[in-house]
Amino acid sequence: MRMTLMLPAVLVAAGYCLQAQASRLTLPQALQRTLQHDIRLQAFPYQLRMAEAAQLQAKITPNPEVDVSLENALGTGDSRGLAAAELTLSLSQQIELGDKRQRRVELAQQQSQLQRNNYELARLDALADTTEQYVHLLQLQTLQQWAHEKISREHAVLATAQLRSEAGNLPDADISRIKLQLIRSEIELAEIQQAIESQRYRLAANWNSVPDFDTVTGDLTTLPLLPPLSELQHQLQQSTVLQRYITLERVAQSELRLTNANSKADVRLSAGLRRNEASNDNALVFSLSMPLTLSDPKAGQRQAHMAEQELLAVQQQQSRTALSLLMQQQWLALAHLRTAVHSIQSRLLPEAMQLHKLSLQAYQQGQTDLLSLLSAGEELAQAQRDVIASQSRFHITLLQLERLTGQPISLTSKTPVVTLEHSNE
Template structure:
């Protein structure tokens, strides 16, 4: 039956191809802005990786000594001017550690972007399921109305023949009225559900869905649960581990090497100068930042395990609920409706 395959829709919608879950998600993602935003964030994260791999810039400077003093050093009589180039040399694999942090941040950014896209997909899936449920409820309501109408017709025939009291005819008519109200409400609910789903791609509500998807639902096969929220926590764990390496590299002091040319004004001679400066780790060895990064890494590992346990519990609950709901729907279809039809047939035969 058309009602069984596609639910109950206006006549011009029954000939359309049913909108599957993949169709709904594809339309919603294509019409939305989550995917372009995810691409932009990914491009920004990759730029951050490239920036993290850059070497430190050298610095150039000028120093003037022995001027504006006393005696022979008055004014600019015998100044010494030095033009130098200075470069800080990173030790402790700081550049590699910095790049590792940037790559982990890029992975975290991609995971967060994926969550935003998948959140949209989840909303669409829930809206699509609401359409399925509303269509199934509308179909059941219309079948109940059809049975009530047949029952009322047979009761009227028997009452007119004097085989049943007149009050049974009134009760049957009241039941038909109640079932008609239920059908009207179910149709309105189904129309609202379709309009809500179509709003994700700015479309119209005149489309069909395949109720067979709902009626044939089974629990998914057991396997390792995959969840983007867990993937994000795993990316954050890797980021925390990378930050530990970066903080450890910062504990290594970086020397600054200087090379320059000095000019002696009194003799008009020049000479090369060179020097090196190394910070002394007397007060700050970055120990506290290392301990902080280690603690954050341990916390990130525990967050991952907590999320995995919660995911397994939720999957078990949802699988059981899915099977129970599908079983209930199939039993109503196989047991309740046939018995109601049988009752009408018995009345008709009697």
């Protein structure tokens, strides 16, 4: 099975376009470190070796046995010493019936494939966790820039207010109100910076290290186009989650076939040479042994394996349906988030910027009060923060979608986008 690297395309593109520096971390670098040092992935090489050893063990056939027997020895009278001894030397071999060896090898191969499926799921989970932590850190960095811009605007308002205060056109209470707002913004910035520091450690924990970077690179503003839902549904059918159910069914089928094979008794053949000292004669001896299976020794195991197959079939169908519905919900959520981001950027944010600009001009000319200007500033700040939050939710939801399919959503995809995704653009 081909293992794909799950990367949000916009972040990967940004990571490759920027030069890696000692204090800046790109998403490909973070994912590479995760693949090399994540605890969940460290056990796989050993598990793979164990699976290979199990396949080797399954190929081993029973070894022949040598049997030596001495009869009528060390007796009395005519049987004194070895005078009447009978020495038999024979070679026996167990013959496995029912294709037992082939069934053992088949089961070991399916169990090895199951280990690979488990590793692929663990790998996707590790990469997804790292990417999610990366996006959260990128969001916090964007909020840090947003907070700096907000404080810069408030400093500009404070400078204007101080000029009006010096001219005697502004009460001291308004200056205090602006300073109070500025203090709150600075506290908010400090909280964001503290969150960034904590998030750096959370991200670095994915590769069991302390952070050796100051910032991460990437761009939340560009939202990748989505392929049609039918294409994603097709990718889902090939995903590791569903492929693992297929492998589990094959393991159960192999176990059932091995159980059927083990229920057939093996045959033991032997041949040898017998020496009779009393008559000074030699003779060949042959034997065949086979247990009598008056009852099926594997009846319970057979029924258990059949029930397991039925359970896996039901679980696979239920999982397929649940994942399909989840994918559709996430696909619709991404379309909604794209529309929301577009509406905020094209309608809400320009209006908020215009309101703040006009309010600032009116305040400078003494045509409006301070509360109106501060309210306009809050409207602008909230609109900018809404854009950042919506963009981040888009990338997190996109990551969940990629996690289901195990395939990245390409930023440069030529696939047409459905009407729902751009109907409001």
